[in-house]
Amino acid sequence: MKTNKTISAIFITLIFSALVHETQANKQVHALVRLYKSKLSKAQTVNTSQFESPKSLHKANVVLSQKGHKENDKIRRLPGQPYVKFDQYGGYVTVNESAGRAFYYYFVEAGKPKESLPLLLWLNGGPGCSSLAYGAMQELGPFRVNSDGKTLYQNKYSWNRAANVLFLESPAGVGFSYSNKSSDYKNGGDKSTAIDNYVFLLNWLERFPEYKGREFYLAGESYAGHYVPQLAQTIIYHNLIANETLINLKGILIGNAVINDETDTMGMYDYFGSHAIISDETASTIRKYCNFSPNAVSQPDTCIDATNDADYNIEAVDIYNIYAPLCFDGNLTTKPKKTSWQNIDPCSDFYTYAYMNRQDVQEALHANVTKLDYDWEPCSEVLKGWLDSSSTIIPLLKEFMKIKLRVWIFSGDTDARVPITSTKYSVDSMKLPVKTKWHPWFHQKEAAGFAQVYKGDLTLATVRGAGHQVPSYQPKRALALVKHFLSGKPLMDSSKR
Amino acid sequence: MKTNKTISAIFITLIFSALVHETQANKQVHALVRLYKSKLSKAQTVNTSQFESPKSLHKANVVLSQKGHKENDKIRRLPGQPYVKFDQYGGYVTVNESAGRAFYYYFVEAGKPKESLPLLLWLNGGPGCSSLAYGAMQELGPFRVNSDGKTLYQNKYSWNRAANVLFLESPAGVGFSYSNKSSDYKNGGDKSTAIDNYVFLLNWLERFPEYKGREFYLAGESYAGHYVPQLAQTIIYHNLIANETLINLKGILIGNAVINDETDTMGMYDYFGSHAIISDETASTIRKYCNFSPNAVSQPDTCIDATNDADYNIEAVDIYNIYAPLCFDGNLTTKPKKTSWQNIDPCSDFYTYAYMNRQDVQEALHANVTKLDYDWEPCSEVLKGWLDSSSTIIPLLKEFMKIKLRVWIFSGDTDARVPITSTKYSVDSMKLPVKTKWHPWFHQKEAAGFAQVYKGDLTLATVRGAGHQVPSYQPKRALALVKHFLSGKPLMDSSKR
Numbered sequence: 001m002k003t004n005k006t007i008s009a010i011f012i013t014l015i016f017s018a019l020v021h022e023t024q025a026n027k028q029v030h031a032l033v034r035l036y037k038s039k040l041s042k043a044q045t046v047n048t049s050q051f052e053s054p055k056s057l058h059k060a061n062v063v064l065s066q067k068g069h070k071e072n073d074k075i076r077r078l079p080g081q082p083y084v085k086f087d088q089y090g091g092y093v094t095v096n097e098s099a100g101r102a103f104y105y106y107f108v109e110a111g112k113p114k115e116s117l118p119l120l121l122w123l124n125g126g127p128g129c130s131s132l133a134y135g136a137m138q139e140l141g142p143f144r145v146n147s148d149g150k151t152l153y154q155n156k157y158s159w160n161r162a163a164n165v166l167f168l169e170s171p172a173g174v175g176f177s178y179s180n181k182s183s184d185y186k187n188g189g190d191k192s193t194a195i196d197n198y199v200f201l202l203n204w205l206e207r208f209p210e211y212k213g214r215e216f217y218l219a220g221e222s223y224a225g226h227y228v229p230q231l232a233q234t235i236i237y238h239n240l241i242a243n244e245t246l247i248n249l250k251g252i253l254i255g256n257a258v259i260n261d262e263t264d265t266m267g268m269y270d271y272f273g274s275h276a277i278i279s280d281e282t283a284s285t286i287r288k289y290c291n292f293s294p295n296a297v298s299q300p301d302t303c304i305d306a307t308n309d310a311d312y313n314i315e316a317v318d319i320y321n322i323y324a325p326l327c328f329d330g331n332l333t334t335k336p337k338k339t340s341w342q343n344i345d346p347c348s349d350f351y352t353y354a355y356m357n358r359q360d361v362q363e364a365l366h367a368n369v370t371k372l373d374y375d376w377e378p379c380s381e382v383l384k385g386w387l388d389s390s391s392t393i394i395p396l397l398k399e400f401m402k403i404k405l406r407v408w409i410f411s412g413d414t415d416a417r418v419p420i421t422s423t424k425y426s427v428d429s430m431k432l433p434v435k436t437k438w439h440p441w442f443h444q445k446e447a448a449g450f451a452q453v454y455k456g457d458l459t460l461a462t463v464r465g466a467g468h469q470v471p472s473y474q475p476k477r478a479l480a481l482v483k484h485f486l487s488g489k490p491l492m493d494s495s496k497r
Numbered sequence: 498m499k500t501n502k503t504i505s506a507i508f509i510t511l512i513f514s515a516l517v518h519e520t521q522a523n524k525q526v527h528a529l530v531r532l533y534k535s536k537l538s539k540a541q542t543v544n545t546s547q548f549e550s551p552k553s554l555h556k557a558n559v560v561l562s563q564k565g566h567k568e569n570d571k572i573r574r575l576p577g578q579p580y581v582k583f584d585q586y587g588g589y590v591t592v593n594e595s596a597g598r599a600f601y602y603y604f605v606e607a608g609k610p611k612e613s614l615p616l617l618l619w620l621n622g623g624p625g626c627s628s629l630a631y632g633a634m635q636e637l638g639p640f641r642v643n644s645d646g647k648t649l650y651q652n653k654y655s656w657n658r659a660a661n662v663l664f665l666e667s668p669a670g671v672g673f674s675y676s677n678k679s680s681d682y683k684n685g686g687d688k689s690t691a692i693d694n695y696v697f698l699l700n701w702l703e704r705f706p707e708y709k710g711r712e713f714y715l716a717g718e719s720y721a722g723h724y725v726p727q728l729a730q731t732i733i734y735h736n737l738i739a740n741e742t743l744i745n746l747k748g749i750l751i752g753n754a755v756i757n758d759e760t761d762t763m764g765m766y767d768y769f770g771s772h773a774i775i776s777d778e779t780a781s782t783i784r785k786y787c788n789f790s791p792n793a794v795s796q797p798d799t800c801i802d803a804t805n806d807a808d809y810n811i812e813a814v815d816i817y818n819i820y821a822p823l824c825f826d827g828n829l830t831t832k833p834k835k836t837s838w839q840n841i842d843p844c845s846d847f848y849t850y851a852y853m854n855r856q857d858v859q860e861a862l863h864a865n866v867t868k869l870d871y872d873w874e875p876c877s878e879v880l881k882g883w884l885d886s887s888s889t890i891i892p893l894l895k896e897f898m899k900i901k902l903r904v905w906i907f908s909g910d911t912d913a914r915v916p917i918t919s920t921k922y923s924v925d926s927m928k929l930p931v932k933t934k935w936h937p938w939f940h941q942k943e944a945a946g947f948a949q950v951y952k953g954d955l956t957l958a959t960v961r962g963a964g965h966q967v968p969s970y971q972p973k974r975a976l977a978l979v980k981h982f983l984s985g986k987p988l989m990d991s992s993k994r
Contacts, residue, residue, distance in 0.1 A: 274771030276910050276917045276947055276959050279935030280925070309934070316937030316944035323820070323911070323962040326943060413773050414820070420773045428777070437806070438776030440813030446823060447813035450773055462773050465820040 047189075047388035048261075048294055050395055054234040055195060056241060062199045064094060066207035072366070073107075073207075079360045080151030081143060086111045086160060090365040093207070095172075095199040100180025103200045104367055106136050106167045107208075108160045118215035118250070118486055120163040121201070123170065123231075125223025125258065126379055127188065127386055130175035131167040133378035135220075137352045138344065139471040140478065141167065146336030147347070149354030153339050157475035162483045163217070166204070170197050170227070173383035175356075175376055176367040189387035194230035198238070201231075201247060213245070217406075217486060218252045222418060222468065225257025226389065229396040232405065251406025253485050256418040256468045259409075259426040260392040265292040267422025269310065275322060275416065278310045286310065294391035318346070319416040321467025344472045349378050394430055401456040408459045408485045412466030412473060413449065420462055427460050441484075441491035448477040451491040461491055544686075544885035545758075545791055547892055551731040552692060553738060559696045561591060563704035569863070570604075570704070576857045577648030578640060583608045583657060587862040590704070592669075592696040597677025600697045601864055603633050603664045604705075605657045615712035615747070615983055617660040618698070620667065620728075622720025622755065623876055624685065624883055627672035628664040630875035632717075634849045635841065636968040637975065638664065643833030644844070646851030650836050654972035659980045660714070663701070667694055667724070670880035672853075672873055673864040686884035691727035695735070698728075698744060710742070714903075714983060715749045719915060719965065722754025723886065726893040729902065748903025750982050753915045753965045756906075756923040757889040762789040764919025766807065772819060772913065775807045783807065791888035815843070816913040818964025841969045846875050891927055898953040905956045905982045909963030909970060910946065917959055924957050938981075938988035945974040948988040958988055 073091035089107040094100075110117045122135040137145055140159040143152040159165050169175035171193040173185040205212045220228045235247045258264060266287070273283025290303035299307075318324050330350030337345065345351070355361055356376045362368040367376075374382060400407050409427065411420040432454035440447040441461065451461035463470045463477050471478035484491055570588035586604040591597075607614045619632040634642055637656040640649040656662050666672035668690040670682040702709045717725045732744045755761060763784070770780025787800035796804075815821050827847030834842065842848070852858055853873045859865045864873075871879060897904050906924065908917040929951035937944040938958065948958035960967045960974050968975035981988055 270771075274767075274918070276908075276921070279949065280921060281931075282935070313935065313937055313947065316939070316947075317961070328942060411773075421771070424773070424777060434778075438779070438810065440810055442813070445825060450810065450813075452776065464814070 046386060048391040049388075050390050050392070051190075051230060051233060054191070054198075054230075054237050057195070057199065057238065059202060059238075059242070059246065062095075063202050063206055064097065066203060069207045075364055075366070078143065078152060078364050079358065080146070080355075082152065082154050084142060084154070086114070086142070089208075090367060092176075092366070092369065093200050093203045095196045095203070096179075099184060100178075101172045101184060101196065102178060103172070103196065104132070104169045104176035105200070105204065106132055106141075106365065108136075108142055108158070108165045108167075110160045110162070110164050114164055115210075118163050118217055119166065119211050120159065120217045120219055120482075120486070121166045121168060121231075122159075123168060123197075123218070123220035123224040123227045125221060125225070125227070126174070126383075127171075127193075127223050127226075127389075128174055128380035128383040129223075130169050130376075130378055130380075131220075132169055132175050132356070133349070133352055134469060136167040137355070138348050139469050140165065140475075140482075144339070144344075144348065145351040145355040146339065147333045147345065147351055148336045149332040149351050150358065151336055152355075153336070155475060156341060157471070157479040159471070159479060159482055161479060162486055164211070164214075168197065168200065170200070171383070172196070174380045176362075176365075176372070178370060178372060185382050186385040187387055188383055188385060190226050190230055190389050192387075193227060194234045197227065197231045198234040201235070205247065213248050215250045216248050217250055219254070219482070221255040221257065221470070223258050225254045225259050225418075226393055228252050228254050228257075229393045229400070232400065233396055236400075236403065236405070249405065251408065251485065251488075252400065253408045253410065253482065255410040255470050256412055256415045257409060257423070258393075258418060259397075259423065260394055260429060261294055262292045262391070263425035263429055264418060264422040267419055267425045268416065269307075270425075271416050271419035271421040272310055272314060274421070277317065277322065277416065278313050282306050282309045314416070317416075318467075320469070321412070321414050321473060322416050323414050323465075324467055324473070341475055348472075353378060394426065397458065398430065401458055404457075406485070406488060407457070408461065410449075410461045410463060410470065410481060412468060412470040413462045413464055414466060414473070415468040417468055423460065427454070427458070430454075430458075432456055432458060436490065436492060439492050443477050443480040448474075448480055453490060459485075459491070543883060545888040546885075547887050547889070548687075548727060548730060551688070551695075551727075551734050554692065554696065554735065556699060556735075556739070556743065559592075560699050560703055561594065563700060566704045572861055572863070575640065575649060575861050576855065577643070577852075579649065579651050581639060581651070583611070583639070586705075587864060589673075589863070589866065590697050590700045592693045592700070593676075596681060597675075598669045598681060598693065599675060600669070600693065601629070601666045601673035602697070602701065603629055603638075603862065604661070605633075605639055605655070605664075606661045607657045607659075611661055612707075615660050615714055616663065616708050617656065617714045617716055617979075617983070618663045618665060618728075619656075620665060620694075620715070620717035620721040620724045622718060622722070622724070623671070623880075624668075624690075624720050624723075624886075625671055625877035625880040626720075627666050627873075627875055627877075628717075629666055629672050629853070630846070630849055631966060633664040634852070635845050636966050637662065637972075637979075641836070641841075642845065642848040642852045643836065644830045644842065644848055645833045646829040646848050647855065648833055649852075650833070652972060653838060654968070654976040656968070656976060656979055658976060659983055661708070661711075665694065665697065667697070668880070669693070671877045673859075673862075673869070675867060675869060682879050683882040684884055685880055685882060687723050687727055687886050689884075690724060691731045694724065694728045695731040698732070702744065710745055712747045713745050714747055716751070716979070718752040718754065718967070720755050722751045722756050722915075723890055725749050725751050725754075726890045726897070729897065730893055733897075733900065733902070746902065748905065748982065748985075749897065750905045750907065750979065752907040752960075752967050753909055753912050754906060754920065755890075755915060756894075756920065757891055757926060758791055759789045759888070760922035760926055761915060761919040764916055764922045765914065766804075767922075768913050768916035768918040769807055769811060771918070774814065774819065774913065775810050779803050779806045779810075811913070814913075815964075817966070818909070818911050818970060819913050820911050821964055821970070838972055845969075850875060891923065894955065895927065898955055901954075903982070903985060904954070905958065907946075907958045907960060907967065907978060909965060909967040910959045910961055911963060911970070912965040914965055920957065924951070924955070927951075927955075929953055929955060933987065933989065936989050940974050940977040945971075945977055950987060956982075956988070 073089040075088040092102040142158040169177040172179035285306040327347035330347040436453035449462035466474040570586040572585040589599040639655040666674040669676035769775040782803040824844035827844040933950040946959035963971040
């Protein structure tokens with residue numbers, strides 16, 4: 001039945017085949033594949049309709065007493081950790097008492113000026129990937145795991161130099177976060193995640209009351225392109241109906257973000273073409289014959305054949321950073337390998353996995369208190385279903401711009417999975433007038449990337465030489481970017497242009 | 498006179514502005530700018546017509562006695578050089594006795610199996626840049642200069658592991674090569690360079706008779722996209738009229754090569770666009786309003802304005818490797834800085850300059866015997882004019898394919914100056930049928946790049962993560978590439994596809 005090939009067939013081969021030799025080192029992709037598969041299959045089990053107003057919650061019904069929790073959550077010292085001058089907390093926040101649903105968080109305060117610095121929540125994507133695995137331990141957190149799987153080294157460019165940073169494992173089934181109602185793992189989705197994340201935040205602020213009213217920012221990468229705007233929408237909506245600033249949300253920052261399925265997919269193939277990974281012929285055939293609109297259910301053979309050709313070629317590289325080395329040996333070493341802030345070890349996922357599954361580490365983190373019957377994984381293996389995922393988050397971005405919420409979108413320019421091409425197409429589709437033309441932005445005399453500001457305001461910025469996990473590959477530039485974002489200072493003084 | 502802006506204006510601002518902070522570290526560009534300027538100005542002082550048959554030379558009239566020269570040319574040891582197991586030679590070959598025109602060469606033999614390995618001539622571009630400065634000391638040669646400017650370290654991936662490699666400073670006025678007839682410096686050009694290079698080779702083979710009849714390959718980068726094919730044409734022509742294999746040319750290899758002015762320029766701007774250096778708007782305006790055909794003498798204001806916008810942005814990065822660091826401090830250090838084969842020091846041009854201008858080095862090299870009244874420079878500052886430069890070398894490539902000469906074209910895929918986009922457009926314009934589809938090629942389990950073979954045969958290959966000077970940025974992959982080329986083995990066994 002040649003003509004019945006569905007789009008899902010493309011995505012399955014495309015993404016799975018890209019990871020043949022990457023096994024655990026790129027688990028985050030499997031979840032995204034599963035989602036795309038169900039989103040784009042003829043069966044359409046995923047609701048891809050646009051976001052509506054979130055379900056209304058009454059604070060009094062969802063906020064539990066947090067007395068004593070903060071003190072208990074304080075992390076004395078992580079095993080193998082170097083000495084540092086800031087405080088860390090880790091623990092569980094119940095988001096649904098009747099289901100026994102609890103989210104694990106890891107909170108890293110800033111050093112000395114923590115009172116004057118904002119609060120920033122970081123979310124990784126997937127769906128199903130852990131902000132502890134990526135954000136905290138491989139990207140913007142203060143520590144990274146050595147190749148011995150048991151000691152840590154410092155990330156000099158940790159974002160807790162700019163903010164008090166909260167990492168959340170969400171939804172239930174991800175990392176240490178769990179539910180006692182096993183059906184929760186089959187019924188995940190964007191909407192329920194946004195609500196649970198919101199309930200988490202309300203309770204967390206109850207536990208850390210000194211952060212109530214603090215300037216608050218939401219950030220994340222990849223599929224957090226969905227999580228972040230939806231959580232923002234939920235926050236804004238409840239502030240509005242409560243007629244009170246329950247959470248003082250000031251802005252959102254999303255990187256290499258899933259924004260708009262159609263342009264994201266087009267941009268991915270165009271990037272493969274313009275970066276000489278696939279031939280110009282294959283790229284133009286895909287552009288001509290494939291239909292990535294949310295309504296398309298099947299593709300002509302010409303499209304399928306061209307995407308198969310693409311599969312063959314992209315298998316050869318890490319599409320999350322087309323110039324990066326691959327991980328060939330994830331075995332732990334007796335002594336830590338020499339580390340370099342400039343070149344993250346491509347096998348870091350293996351070291352993090354080993355570290356997080358140590359009993360002493362879990363005890364120090366106050367994690368896994370219920371003794372889950374499965375390992376902690378960088379990306380969930382228990383989360384099975386995903387009920388809703390809108391085909392676009394653009395309407396939310398437009399809403400935010402109307403109410404002058406700070407919206408920044410960044411892109412590591414060597415990522416081919418959700419590349420800058422996709423992000424540009426998605427932003428272009430908003431047809432916003434340009435305020436500050438595409439220009440370089442600098443850090444330590446070098447071009448850290450390029451950026452454009454649209455009237456409204458919306459800032460789009462690249463980070464030069466960074467893959468999908470921007471702070472892993474360009475920690476200095478990523479820290480400079482987030483400092484600009486938090487301060488609201490444009491990447492270029494507009495008077496210069 | 499707004500409408501009289503010429504194309505040259507674009508090129509001058511484009512290229513000079515890109516180098517504001519790079520001064521000496523990128524001298525090679527100035528010569529290319531000068532050439533483009535004169536090629537594209539209304540005055541048209543440069544002859545851009547296609548290549549004709551070379552001027553016929555009689556060997557007996559141009560070959561001089563080389564007795565005793567080889568022995569004198571043997572380099573005992575270069576100052577600051579580590580111990581090695583191969584022989585080096587350096588010296589002058591007179592290419593025109595009456596003008597007193599002599600070319601400096603540096604020859605690095607292979608180690609043990611030198612008798613069984615071919616001879617390869619490497620040429621750098623410009624016009625006016627030295628194969629000693631780039632090829633030998635920063636790219637594929639056995640040594641690189643330390644930051645102290647007086648000691649050398651080894652390049653483990655030197656091409657003399659695959660061939661006996663001859664570096665030539667050409668034409669007169671480049672590096673140590675000179676002419677006693679000062680007008681030669683004003684009357685340089687493609688044609689005279691090809692003839693002088695040919696006379697050089699005949700005499701050099703007389704001096705090194707053991708290489709007569711040896712398999713011979715021509716290789717080079719950038720403007721050597723002109724030098725190499727024209728020298729090849731001259732060799733083939735003289736073999737034909739002599740009815741004898743005077744030089745046993747087997748193939749040519751050109752990288753990030755100037756091939757076809759129109760597609761080269763289009764491809765450069767398209768690369769800026771697809772790599773997020775300039776905005777999509779600027780890129781599409783240039784594509785729509787600029788005319789880069791050899792016949793165009795002026796451009797509309799829309800084009801000029803868009804290229805000015807591009808200038809502003811590309812100034813921020815090293816367009817010869819868009820992800821590379823820049824050189825901010827070219828001062829010599831007392832002790833050599835730590836070196837890494839993976840990351841070439843962006844200030845290497847300064848160290849090479851210092852080393853080459855030392856008297857002990859020049860004596861060891863048998864260079865500068867006539868005591869030139871100017872410094873040795875990576876790219877010539879005495880070469881002023883360039884009389885002819887065809888707008889395309891494609892007719893030559895087609896000629897070579899007809900006679901089954903091996904033709905390989907490679908491209909470091911992070912170069913934006915003569916990028917893979919340009920090279921693909923140029924090769925596409927030949928409308929050759931595909932023999933082996935675009936596919937990855939591997940070295941040490943990783944994708945070293947991508948490649949395609951056209952029927953005829955012509956091979957086009959990228960080197961992943963390499964800038965304009967491919968062996969500087971990816972020495973391992975570059976050595977693997979040249980080994981494939983010399984052996985004539987395709988980068989992928991075609992039975993696999």
